[in-house]
Structure formats: structure tokens, C-alpha cells
Amino acid sequence: MKINPADLNQVNVLKEAPLEDLNLLVEKSILRSVEEDSFYFFQGDPAKYAYILVTGRVKLVQSNPAGQQVNLRTIKQWEMFAALGAIRPDATYPVAAQALEPSSALAIESSLLREMMQTRPYLNFGLMQLMTGYIQEMQERYRELATEKVERRLALTILRLASQIGIKSQGQIELPLSQQDIAEASGSTIYTVSRTLSEWEKRGLIETGRGRIVMRNPHGLVEIAEGAESA
Amino acid sequence: MKINPADLNQVNVLKEAPLEDLNLLVEKSILRSVEEDSFYFFQGDPAKYAYILVTGRVKLVQSNPAGQQVNLRTIKQWEMFAALGAIRPDATYPVAAQALEPSSALAIESSLLREMMQTRPYLNFGLMQLMTGYIQEMQERYRELATEKVERRLALTILRLASQIGIKSQGQIELPLSQQDIAEASGSTIYTVSRTLSEWEKRGLIETGRGRIVMRNPHGLVEIAEGAESA
DNA sequence: ACTCTTCTTTGCTTAAGCGCAAATAACAGA
DNA sequence: TCTGTTATTTGCGCTTAAGCAAAGAAGAGT
Numbered sequence: 001m002k003i004n005p006a007d008l009n010q011v012n013v014l015k016e017a018p019l020e021d022l023n024l025l026v027e028k029s030i031l032r033s034v035e036e037d038s039f040y041f042f043q044g045d046p047a048k049y050a051y052i053l054v055t056g057r058v059k060l061v062q063s064n065p066a067g068q069q070v071n072l073r074t075i076k077q078w079e080m081f082a083a084l085g086a087i088r089p090d091a092t093y094p095v096a097a098q099a100l101e102p103s104s105a106l107a108i109e110s111s112l113l114r115e116m117m118q119t120r121p122y123l124n125f126g127l128m129q130l131m132t133g134y135i136q137e138m139q140e141r142y143r144e145l146a147t148e149k150v151e152r153r154l155a156l157t158i159l160r161l162a163s164q165i166g167i168k169s170q171g172q173i174e175l176p177l178s179q180q181d182i183a184e185a186s187g188s189t190i191y192t193v194s195r196t197l198s199e200w201e202k203r204g205l206i207e208t209g210r211g212r213i214v215m216r217n218p219h220g221l222v223e224i225a226e227g228a229e230s231a
Numbered sequence: 232m233k234i235n236p237a238d239l240n241q242v243n244v245l246k247e248a249p250l251e252d253l254n255l256l257v258e259k260s261i262l263r264s265v266e267e268d269s270f271y272f273f274q275g276d277p278a279k280y281a282y283i284l285v286t287g288r289v290k291l292v293q294s295n296p297a298g299q300q301v302n303l304r305t306i307k308q309w310e311m312f313a314a315l316g317a318i319r320p321d322a323t324y325p326v327a328a329q330a331l332e333p334s335s336a337l338a339i340e341s342s343l344l345r346e347m348m349q350t351r352p353y354l355n356f357g358l359m360q361l362m363t364g365y366i367q368e369m370q371e372r373y374r375e376l377a378t379e380k381v382e383r384r385l386a387l388t389i390l391r392l393a394s395q396i397g398i399k400s401q402g403q404i405e406l407p408l409s410q411q412d413i414a415e416a417s418g419s420t421i422y423t424v425s426r427t428l429s430e431w432e433k434r435g436l437i438e439t440g441r442g443r444i445v446m447r448n449p450h451g452l453v454e455i456a457e458g459a460e461s462a
Numbered sequence: 463a464c465t466c467t468t469c470t471t472t473g474c475t476t477a478a479g480c481g482c483a484a485a486t487a488a489c490a491g492a
Numbered sequence: 493t494c495t496g497t498t499a500t501t502t503g504c505g506c507t508t509a510a511g512c513a514a515a516g517a518a519g520a521g522t
Contacts, residue, residue, distance in 0.1 A: 065458060070379040072239055072370055084363045087356075088247045094367045118354075124355045125318075126347075128401040132315045138369035139293055139303055145376045146418035147299040150479065179500070187377035194501055210488050210499055220474060227296060381509065410470065420510060425471055441469060441518050463522105469519070480507080487500070491494100 001102040003031065003054060003106065010078040011052055013126035015125075018168020021120065028112055033104040038084075040097040040105060044194075047085020051165050053077055056175070057165065060095040071185040074100070074177075076165045079104075083127060086113040100181075145187045155195050155225035157186035158206075162215060172215065175213040234262065234285060234337065239311040242283055244357035252351065259343055264335040271313075271328040271336060278316020278324050280338040284308055287334020288396065288407070291326045292415065303369075304410075305331070307396045312336075314358060331412075345409040347384040376418045385427050386456035388417035389437075393446060406444040413444075 004023035008014050014022065030053065034040055040051060043063060053075050060081065063069040072095055075081045085091045091110075117123050137160075144153050150179045158175065161182075166173040177185075186193070197213070200206050205221055207214040215221065236253035239245050245253065262285065265271055270277040271282060274294060303326055304401075306312045316322045322341075348354050374385050388405065392413075397404040408416075410424045416422070428444070431437050436452055439446040446452065 019375070062374045064374060064378045066378075070374045070377045084366060087359045087363045091363075094370060098499080118352060121349060124359075128318045128355075128359065128362065131366060132322075132357065134366050135315060135362060135369065138366065138373060139325060142303070142369060142373050142376065142418075143293045143295060143301045145373065146299070146301045147295045150451045178498095187373075189480060191481065191502085194499095195479095198501070208500085289503065353478085370492095409468095421470080422472085426509095429471070461493060465522090467520080468503100468518085471515080473513090473515105475510105475512085476506090477510085480505105482504090482506105484503095485501080488498085490495100490497080492495085 005070065007078070008052065011080055012078075013080050013083070013123070013130055015126065016122040017120075020199070021116070024116075025108060025112075026106070029106045029108045031104055032107050033102070034099045036099055036101050038099055041093050043093055043096045045093050047082065047083065047088075047091040047110055049078065050086050050110055050113050051097070051105040051107055052080050052082040053103065053105045057100040058097050058103055059100055059181065060104070062095045070187060071181060072160065074165050074181075074185075080130065083113070083130065085108040086117075087127075089114070100177075101221055150186075150188050150192055150210075151196055152225055153186050154182070154193065155221045157182065157223055158213065158215075159218070159225055161185065162218070166215075173187055173215045173218065175215070176211065177213065178211045234393075237307070239283065242311055242345040243309075244311050244314070244354070246357065247353040248351075252347070254332070255347075256339060256343075257337070258339045262340055262341045263338050264333070265330045267330055267332050268422065269330055271330070272324050274324055274327045276324050278313065278341055281311065281314040281341055281344050282319050282336040282338055283311050284334065284336045288331040289328050289334055289336070290331055290412070291328055293326045300415055301418060302412060304365075305392065305396050305412075317341040317348075320345070325394075331408075332367070339399065350422050369435055381417075381419050381423055382427055383456055383458065385413070385419065385424065386452045388413065389444065389446075390449070390452055390456055392416065393449070397446075404446045404449065406446070407442065408444065409442045 003026050005019065008022040008025060009017065040058065041049075047213045055077065058075040058081065059071050060073045061069045061071055062073065073081075075097075081097060082093060085093060113123075115126070134165065144156055147154070161171050161175055161177065166175055179190050179197065183190045183193045197206065197208050201208055203220070205215075205217045207216055234257050236250065236257045239253040239256060240248065261385045263271065266328060271289065272280075284306050287311065290302050291306065291312065292302055292306045294300040303318045304312075306328075313324060313328060316324060344354075348358070375387055379387070392406055392408065393404050397406055410421050410428065414421045428437065429440050431441055434451070436448045438447055
């Protein structure tokens, strides 16, 4: 497959990049394809590349020593990920990147990115925007995990994921994620997720299927997220 | 009180700043003093200033709608805080900054910082280093909260705080924080914190006092943090 | 030295949700 | 269409730690 450099303007960080920079990036980078469930990199690997996702979906996960994992973020097309490694010269990835479906991504050498940052203000700004967004989101999620009960956290998680990677189909938003993914993203378990989603389905808020969730009544979810006690 | 511009080199982000920039910063900024328990700013205020803490200690807290709060970070002397607001022109503070003790900080206009970033690579780099550090820490803490039991999380929290704001006195590290603070930093409650610390004190790992914790046996804490089940 | 306030401790109760086990359902590939 | 695999559901028991209440301890200020 070939990448059209101009497409890279869809990447948030590269919104303001001149075409010659996009050409440079495509030329100097490698396109990696990764099959479902395989990894772009593992937690602890030297952070040699930053990536731009070209097709498919990827999740960033972090594991504890016992192997339990949490989903920190789900990446969709034309999102940049693993860019933080480019900041510190000898960094290792603090997370692993696993493909949720067959996918491909442009692998950019961290050193190239670092070099480009020296002379391109738009790149610095773009990366900082990305980072501040991450920080704020993580701070919120941390607070939610510390202070909110599971049901509300689940609603918040699903709403957040819907805005980040939701797919609109015939007026409804669909979330192509398994309950396992939801559990790992919300800091809960598949059992509790299943029970809660079933309950919501009965109430007509959502519709569930194997590996997907369709939002029937987003407003109802917002109400749960914001604190209406369930009857 | 007067600030000696040269002192600002102790600020991580400004390690490589030339003296003229430090002069500029001091000249264009205001020194704000804030008494114990008062706030530099509240969550949701327009992010008009970034700060450099000159004396005292400050905590960054985030509250949920019900008013429960979590401690996201404790700031010590010569640390920069609230710098993220400088990135996005119309940002509001996502956290509140409350003084843990009488303190003073240099208030730098966000717009000034933003201007300076245009032409000073060291500033961009310094801020990015700061941000990547935040992101990694928040990701870790999020994972800990999602996957670890309270005792281990408490050990991890205390070790982390010790490295960030611990005070060395006669060979031992002291943490000048109340149990309330620890609870809010670890995502637990004062009751559980009290019980756990008492237990640790019995085992000789720490020494507690009103508003402070002295680490007697850091290695023992590391063992708990890394997973040795308590006997 | 005394008082008031704030922080810490501890017993007790309880709710939330984890997690095993086993059944059922959905889908993929041949 | 059949079969094997993977995802979801549900009953049930159990653990963890939250949270109330009340007592005790440590400081701060006068």
C-alpha cells in the first residue's frame, strides 16, 4: 500500500504541516502492518519509533507485574501514538500497543521527529496540544476511578469512548469494543460490565452484541454519568 | 520579598534558560503570597497564569461534582505548576491549587509564556519533559488504582511522594503530610490509611506523627509495593 | 496552664463488586 | 451446515475496604 502524503494533514499534530514535511515523513518512514491482536510494541521496549495509524484500530494498554491490564487509550485512524518516546532520547514505551483489528501504521523514527522539532514550531505546538489533552483526560479518569461507583464510571467510560472512537451508523453511535475492552478501560471486570450493560439494555439505553455496543439513548447515559441514582 | 532571577535556574523547565530570560520573567511577573489552606486558583478558573513556587508547598486537587477530591500532585519549591494553561489560549484550570502551608509563588502570565515559547527551544523542550513525566505518572497511578489493592497502593503512593517531596533529616526521609492528604493521593479513606499505617508502624516500617510520616525502613515498603503478601 | 480545634485511632456494620463456575450464545472457518 | 473457539451471561459466595460513631491524642493560641 502507498500513502498519499497529503492525507497526513488529517493527523491532528500535523494539521499545519507544509506538504514538504509530509513528504519527508512518508519518505523516511516505514509502513508497518500488524494483524489482529498482535503488537506494534511492548511495554518496556526502547521507544525507537512514533506511529501514525493509517488503518484499523489500536489500543494502548499497561500491565502490572501480575499481568492484569488496563486500557489507557484507543487509537483510531490518523491519530499519532507513542510520540512521547520522541521527547526523551533514551525512553522506553510505558505502554504496549495492540491491534484491535488488522491495521497498519506509519513508523517514524523518534530521532527524526526530535530533529524536526528543532526547527518547526507547529510540531512543538501540536505535540503539546496532544499531551495536555492526555494529561487532562488521565487526571479526570483517575479522579473518576477514585471517587465514582462502577455504574457511573462505566457510563462515563462509554461516553468518552463514543466520542473518541464511536462510529456513526444510521443516526446511532456504535462502539466496536468487547466487554473485556470496556472492563479494562473503566477499571472493572467483565462480570460487572456484563451485568450493568444487560440492565441498561433492559432499560432501552443501549443495545449490545458480540463485540459491539450501540447507543440507543445517549442522554440516558449522560444522566447516569452525572449522578441520577438508578431507580 | 525579592526574587533573585538566578534562582530560577533551579526550576527544571528553566534549567537552560539564559539569565536575560530569567530577568524578563521576574520583571514581568507578580509574586503572590497565599496563606495556609487558601487557593492560588480554583478548578474552572480561566488559566491566566502559570506559577513557579518560591516558598512553601502546594497541592493540586481535583473535585468531582459531589465535592470529593483527589490529590493529583504536590508541588515543592522551584517547581512550575499550572503551565498547561499556557498551551491552549482559552483554557481553564482543570485542577485547583491549594497551599499546604504559607507559601509564595511567581505568577507568570500565560500569554507571556506562550510568546516566549515561539522563540526559545529550551522552553518547549523543558515543558515537554515536564508533560511527558506527568503523563507517565498519571498512567501508572491510574493502573495502580485499577489493579492494586489498597495496601500496595498506599506503599506505592508513599514511596512516590517520598521521592517527590520527601525531606531528608538525619538520614531518614520524612513526609510532611496528613493522613487526609495520603488518603486523597492514594484514592482511599482516612480510616483505611490510619489502620494501614498503624500496622506498618507496629512492624517498624515507619513512624507516624500528627501530620508527618517518617520512613524507618524504605526497603520494607518497597517489598509491600512490589507484592510480598503481608504475613 | 487551659481550651478549642483538628487529626488520628478503633470497633462495628455494611454495601459494592470481584471472581469462580458453569451455562449459553455468537461467530469463524472449513 | 457443522464444529471449535471465543464472548457473554448469571447464580452464588466472599472479601475488601468504605464509612459511621465516638473516643483519644496532639497542637495552636490565649
